[in-house]
Amino acid sequence: MPKAVSLLSGGMDSAVLAYHLKATGYDVHALSFNYGQRHSRELQFAEEIAADLPASHDIIWLGVQGDGPESIFPLSDILKGSSLTDTDVEVPEGHYAEENMKATVVPNRNAIMLSIAYGVAVAEGADIVTFAAHAGDHAIYPDCRPIFVELLNETLQVGNEWATPVPRLYGPFLTLSKADIVRTGSELDVPFELTWSCYKGGDIHCGKCGTCVERAEAFALANVEDPTKYEDPDFWKEAVRVQSSH
């Protein structure tokens, strides 16, 4: 059985990818990351998804050592300037495609996570390394573009050419929209209620941050019923209207 190491954030896209890999015959090792992100609540959802699949699952912890061997802080402590890791920066509200969403970028996050996933794949003899970046991410995240993924694959293959096999890194959803992903997930009966998108990390989805707006809009565009409970269930419509009129 071919083996895949796949990033699993606890969000919707990477969950659909994991079910997709499973459906196409892969043994899946799912990796999540704890780097001190504000929405670390998503990690609990990743665990539930992995149990449901089922897939083996590890949470990688990225930390910075403080004084004394036992004192370890999240890596986010030295990756400042992003609203995902720096609690001094406010999480922007509104449509995800807007300029202010660039504040949610964590420097070099995909290269870091994918390099670790690739190391795990080499160690385990896995065939592929995958993550769920999609077409809607390109404009905001330079490390979600096909050119970046192609270059990183070439780099890691050259750097590990003694491996058997040499894993291939790719993003199966790079050309899909988020609505396409919802449709794919719906066909695969993905339990969307076990996924978490909100950047604010409250008890239920806020409905107002960029990723909540993007989530609600994707279900609507895909014409799939959205099982998500939002604090403000209608905000997304106004946000999308404002964005469209720009």
Added chain:
Amino acid sequence: MPKAVSLLSGGMDSAVLAYHLKATGYDVHALSFNYGQRHSRELQFAEEIAADLPASHDIIWLGVQGDGPESIFPLSDILKGSSLTDTDVEVPEGHYAEENMKATVVPNRNAIMLSIAYGVAVAEGADIVTFAAHAGDHAIYPDCRPIFVELLNETLQVGNEWATPVPRLYGPFLTLSKADIVRTGSELDVPFELTWSCYKGGDIHCGKCGTCVERAEAFALANVEDPTKYEDPDFWKEAVRVQSSH
């Protein structure tokens, strides 16, 4: 003052690089990594080097979460098959260039460490990201070759092209031999006694593992006095003789 984020292992090569960067006018942020390597003793030496430079210094901790939020294991637990991280594999003795030294490879280690260093550089507005791979590493480590470093630089620059500045990743010592590095360090008055090479992690250098042999040989070739105390101070000569006769 231009700023460099540079990997500092506690070994000789990365220490010389840090002093070299300092001498050429860089403000240096040194990064060390704790991933559960057997020779984590080198991290204490990294701290001493950083204090001597002086340079700001962080130790990045790469772990895997176990059951319960407080239980974290070293990343090495899922990067099996390397003698550096797996205590079931014996550390090979003899000349570094021999085939059996491939057992010391940690899958994708340089991509992992350099990606994190690059993220720190972007967050801090640093100009360059450097590490001390040298010509003697090429045959053993595919991720120490110039082609790998060039590809990784291109990849990370594309993935972070919104950064100001976009840091450049390179290996200033990629074309140097280890003896060249000893000569460079000697000219810069690097305190070699504050560096640690031995893979076995005892109280003093064993003198017999690949990196001890390489260290002793480099001082001899450079005609620089070796301040290192070895358990077996003459083993390297025989190891080099055996290697040369192959």
